[in-house]
Amino acid sequence: MSQVIILLFVFVAQTSFANFKSAQRDFVGKKYKKAAAKFFQIMNYPKSTQEKLKSEWGLAQSLQKLGFYYSASKYYSVIVRRGASQRNAYFRKAFEELGEINSIINLGEAHIVQLLKTKVNPARIPGVARGFYFHYQGVNSFRNGNYKLAQSAFQKVPSSSPYHVKSLFFLGILANMEKLYGRAISYFMKVKSSSDSEWLQEVATLNIARVHYEARRYRQALRYYAEIPRESDNWLQALFEGSWAFFLMKKYNHTLGNIHTFTSPFFHNRFYPEIYVLQAITFLNLCRYDEVKSSINKFKDRYTPAFKDLRKLINRYRSDHAKFFRLIKKYREGSLKGYRNAHVVVDSLSRRDIYKEALMTVRFSTRELERLENASQLWLRSGLIDDLKSFLVKKRSVSMSSAGAKLLEGARESVEYLTELYNQTRFIKAELLLGRVDKLRSLLKVSTAEKKANFIGGMREIARKSELEFWPFEGEYWEDELGGYVYDIVSSCKK
Amino acid sequence: MFSLTLFAETMDYKINVIRPRYFVKKNRLELASEAHMVMNETFTYTLMFSAMTAYHLTEYLAFGLDAVLGVNFNKADNKTLRKDYGINIGTSHTRYNLNASIMWSPVYGKYQLSSGRLIYFDTFFSAGGGYSNISIKEPSEDKNNNKDTFIHLDCVAASMGAGQRFYLNKHVSLRWQIRNIIVHIDQADKTCTPGPAENSTMERYLYHTIMFQAGASYFI
Numbered sequence: 021m022s023q024v025i026i027l028l029f030v031f032v033a034q035t036s037f038a039n040f041k042s043a044q045r046d047f048v049g050k051k052y053k054k055a056a057a058k059f060f061q062i063m064n065y066p067k068s069t070q071e072k073l074k075s076e077w078g079l080a081q082s083l084q085k086l087g088f089y090y091s092a093s094k095y096y097s098v099i100v101r102r103g104a105s106q107r108n109a110y111f112r113k114a115f116e117e118l119g120e121i122n123s124i125i126n127l128g129e130a131h132i133v134q135l136l137k138t139k140v141n142p143a144r145i146p147g148v149a150r151g152f153y154f155h156y157q158g159v160n161s162f163r164n165g166n167y168k169l170a171q172s173a174f175q176k177v178p179s180s181s182p183y184h185v186k187s188l189f190f191l192g193i194l195a196n197m198e199k200l201y202g203r204a205i206s207y208f209m210k211v212k213s214s215s216d217s218e219w220l221q222e223v224a225t226l227n228i229a230r231v232h233y234e235a236r237r238y239r240q241a242l243r244y245y246a247e248i249p250r251e252s253d254n255w256l257q258a259l260f261e262g263s264w265a266f267f268l269m270k271k272y273n274h275t276l277g278n279i280h281t282f283t284s285p286f287f288h289n290r291f292y293p294e295i296y297v298l299q300a301i302t303f304l305n306l307c308r309y310d311e312v313k314s315s316i317n318k319f320k321d322r323y324t325p326a327f328k329d330l331r332k333l334i335n336r337y338r339s340d341h342a343k344f345f346r347l348i349k350k351y352r353e354g355s356l357k358g359y360r361n362a363h364v365v366v367d368s369l370s371r372r373d374i375y376k377e378a379l380m381t382v383r384f385s386t387r388e389l390e391r392l393e394n395a396s397q398l399w400l401r402s403g404l405i406d407d408l409k410s411f412l413v414k415k416r417s418v419s420m421s422s423a424g425a426k427l428l429e430g431a432r433e434s435v436e437y438l439t440e441l442y443n444q445t446r447f448i449k450a451e452l453l454l455g456r457v458d459k460l461r462s463l464l465k466v467s468t469a470e471k472k473a474n475f476i477g478g479m480r481e482i483a484r485k486s487e488l489e490f491w492p493f494e495g496e497y498w499e500d501e502l503g504g505y506v507y508d509i510v511s512s513c514k515k
Numbered sequence: 516m517f518s519l520t521l522f523a524e525t526m527d528y529k530i531n532v533i534r535p536r537y538f539v540k541k542n543r544l545e546l547a548s549e550a551h552m553v554m555n556e557t558f559t560y561t562l563m564f565s566a567m568t569a570y571h572l573t574e575y576l577a578f579g580l581d582a583v584l585g586v587n588f589n590k591a592d593n594k595t596l597r598k599d600y601g602i603n604i605g606t607s608h609t610r611y612n613l614n615a616s617i618m619w620s621p622v623y624g625k626y627q628l629s630s631g632r633l634i635y636f637d638t639f640f641s642a643g644g645g646y647s648n649i650s651i652k653e654p655s656e657d658k659n660n661n662k663d664t665f666i667h668l669d670c671v672a673a674s675m676g677a678g679q680r681f682y683l684n685k686h687v688s689l690r691w692q693i694r695n696i697i698v699h700i701d702q703a704d705k706t707c708t709p710g711p712a713e714n715s716t717m718e719r720y721l722y723h724t725i726m727f728q729a730g731a732s733y734f735i
Contacts, residue, residue, distance in 0.1 A: 487574060491531065508531060
């Protein structure tokens with residue numbers, strides 16, 4: 021009897037071992053679909069721990085070769101979360117592959133945060149993946165407010181890593197927070213010069229401008245704001261911040277000129293409510309009280325209806341974050357009919373990085389799910405499809421609800437922001453009615469007046485030999501004129 | 516138009532756009548090539564081609580040199596008159612012209628297409644002088660001998676014109692103009708006379724070549 025059992029055991033062992041070998045053969049022969057199905061089966065019914073680990077790795081590799089990056093990341097993450105040990109031979113490689121996948125398609129912050137929870141000795145992080153590991157450790161610490169830890173993590177990102185430039189960017193932000201302006205600018209300059217990404221170069225330029233602005237070097241700030249190209253998503257933000265720089269330089273004609281762009285129909289749906297307040301206080305400094313009232317009224321007309329719809333929106337979706345994400349997606353697709361008055365805020369939320377990143381995760385997950393619908397019968401029979409589907413559906417759902425929660429928080433912040441601005445306008449209006457104009461103007465007193473700097477439209481200083489063109493604005497907005505307006509208005513203040 | 520003016524008049528301040536000029540011509544060399552069609556010839560077609568170079572001293576003023584070369588064809592009417600009615604018409608046309616001119620571009624504007632794209636343009640006027648070669652066909656009076664006589668005159672010419680440039684990008688523009696090249700011809704002796712002869716009853720006239728020109732230019 022025992023001989024029969026031994027024979028059976030050998031037979032079964034040989035069969036299992038043969039399956040793993042055949043799976044490997046399929047992998048080497050580039051028959052990745054077959055290999056994936058076999059590795060999945062062996063992984064679930066391994067004859068030994070080693071076989072399980074090897075088949076996990078083989079499955080992840082096969083899926084990656086087939087372009088199922090998210091699916092592959094599932095199994096790489098399982099290997100990584102097991103931690104670095106002698107028994108976990110694929111830890112280093114799995115970490116490298118995750119870094120590689122993240123550089124192709126963003127794994128999503130939620131996924132990476134889970135990975136970082138694994139307790140790992142940093143010395144055991146493989147060279148190639150160190151950049152990935154420390155960069156996201158830095159990002160996670162930054163988001164949690166642990167700035168010292170974040171700084172330490174970003175500084176460990178190797179200069180050869182594709183995450184190095186992004187880490188420099190964060191180091192610049194951290195330096196600016198410590199008011200080390202020179203250092204911050206130096207980091208952003210490095211990002212500008214070494215990044216291939218146009219977007220990152222622009223944001224670095226914008227941040228250099230902001231550092232100068234914080235250091236009250238408004239002329240230099242405007243120089244960098246002016247570098248943001250017209251076609252950029254950051255252009256309007258640069259124009260807005262440049263308006264404040266002009267105000268603080270007492271260049272009211274340029275402040276009002278910049279604000280004029282925001283009132284054009286081209287930007288009707290963009291969320292910059294503060295421009296009306298800036299416009300009001302600029303007119304106030306020019307003692308143009310009718311225009312002050314007009315600016316305040318325009319703010320109220322435009323944003324008072326938004327409060328009602330925003331509060332409805334926040335109440336409705338306070339517990340269903342994924343649905344809120346879908347609402348914003350609907351808006352971007354042009355099919356959102358309701359909450360018309362809140363569209364301006366929804367638009368601003370849809371431009372945030374959180375939304376864009378989550379959308380990419382949703383798209384890639386959906387794409388892989390669609391591919392799974394056409395996957396081979398082998399995968400269906402082995403149970404691989406069900407396993408992957410459940411992972412991808414969960415990933416998509418977590419991404420949407422996580423992003424939705426942050427976007428809803430953004431909506432709440434927008435309501436608070438509007439409330440604060442609304443209170444400011446009421447204060448200005450009240451002071452005007454009470455005739456306390458001088459007191460109000462004294463609160464807005466700007467000490468920095470740079471008389472040497474002379475600007476044309478577009479936040480550019482006049483160059484000595486530049487050829488200029490001059491178009492009077494007669495009520496018609498031309499797209500090529502946006503950002504180039506300058507008021508010709510005289511102060512009505514008695515001297 | 517009324518509402519736009521009203522907008523400007525209701526405010527006691529102005530709003531202007533002040534920005535670097537989109538297309539700067541100052542201190543740039545323009546190289547152009549155009550095809551010409553002479554518009555004031557009754558019995559012949561004259562097609563001409565020109566090459567031009569101009570240096571823009573300022574945004575408004577340029578100095579140019581151009582060379583024009585033409586080919587001439589009889590119109591169908593001319594052939595019909597000769598063939599069916601035995602009438603041989605005397606004709607004349609400009610064979611070539613060398614010209615130096617001053618261009619003045621006082622008008623700079625823009626136009627928005629329905630697609631939203633903006634086209635910048637300017638309008639210019641030119642005046643100058645040079646040299647034209649006029650070919651005059653003296654029809655044969657001998658009906659048995661169809662050999663016509665051709666006289667070629669090299670005359671001092673004056674030119675004047677007006678046109679526009681439409682800028683496609685910071686280097687290339689499409690251009691057109693209407694130009695008149697004027698030559699003073701003595702009809703009797705078939706010469707170019709610089710001025711009216713005293714005590715002469717010889718017929719003199721100003722020979723006009725009115726051309727419609729269209730082409731492209733490249734700014735270096």
